[in-house]
Amino acid sequence: MSSGKSQALLVLWLVLSAGVRAAEFGSEIPLDLAKALIEIPHTGEVYFYDEPPPTFPEVTVPSHFSFVGGIEMARAGLVRIVLKSQHSLNEGIKLLTASLQEDGYVLVPKMPTPRRGFVADAAESVVQDLCNDDMGALMIRVLSRGGPDIFYSISGSRTTVDASGNTCGDRVRRRNGYVDSMNQRMNSGIRAELPIMLMPLEEGSASTGLIVGSRSSGGDDYYEISSQLKSSRSASYIHDHITDQLIDQEWEQVQELNEQESNWRTTVENRLLFGELVIRKVDEETLNLYFRISENDGLIIEESRLRYSPRRI
DSSP: OOBGGGGGOOOOOOOOTTOOOOOOOOOOHHHHHHHHHHOOOOSSOOOSSSSTTTTTOOOOOOTTOOOEEEEEEETTTTEEEEESSOOOOHHHHHHHHEEEEEEEEEEOOOOOOOOOSSSTTOOOOOOEEEEEHHHEEEEEEEEESSSOOOEEEEEEEEEOBBBBSSSSHHHHHHHHHHHHHHHHSSOOOOGGOOOOOOOOOOOOOSSBBBBEEEEEEEEEEEEEEEEEEESSSHHHHHHHHHHHHHHTTTOOOEEETTTTTEEEEETTTTTTEEEEEEEEEHHHHEEEEEEEEEESSOOOOOOOOOOOOOOOO
16 A cells, blocks of 8 residues: 555546536545545645555554545644444454554553443444553544444554653553442442443434333342334344344343344353343334343243333333
8 A cells, every 4th residue: 555645536526517417426535525524623734645644653454454544634633544344343343452452552441431221322432542652542433333334433643641741551550440449339230231232223324213211120130121212123123133232242142032032141250141132013113122131040030020011201
């Protein structure tokens, strides 16, 4: 891959005239349009590259990831590369993070946030921070979850000491000191082991279905949650979509009762946990999504408060 500014490639211009149908751009777009697509205000020169920009920290692009391009905005202090892959979201993040760790970067622990339940907020961001005392800092952000390709933006800086005078090692040690205690306060108990699911895009749309309500209950050895999803997708389609994510999060299917209901298990720190997944159609546009996590294998517990209650909230 040869380096250099790809401004020379961005030379297609749309000629508009009365009665002429608008032409669709191909793989090259005008520079000003590319600038407008950048999500932060830009001043000064913007440079596009067909390999990591010269000021980007040294990294290895892992196999099975394609390099899309690089961006440098010197005045804004932004330097970035974009990669894509056909891995699932969780697998892609794992592989990309592992590759950067092999390059010598250290993963900065995330500050814990309360687990919101079985179904993730559609706007939930996926971000990983890494750093190295000699090479600088990186931030991975997922740009798109729609299939078949997932795009990853990696912002980089060769600055090794932050504005507070802390090195990478300082930040990691300080963060580690907070994580355990905060996890104990906010995410203790079996609820913390709930898998987090992302809903599929609606057919012909760039948006997912809408979660309109959730209820939950639990005790020391189980936790169950029921959510209402506004979607045109079928119950079996949602079940298959969630099944793929459970497998990706290292759950094992032990029984498929039908196209909408299945039983699962996983091991967390030598503790065997069981899961029960049930998807039910409430009406033409509403699905009830139920998941129960338990420390015993009596998966279907008849006294469940939520399992047979598809009532909308």
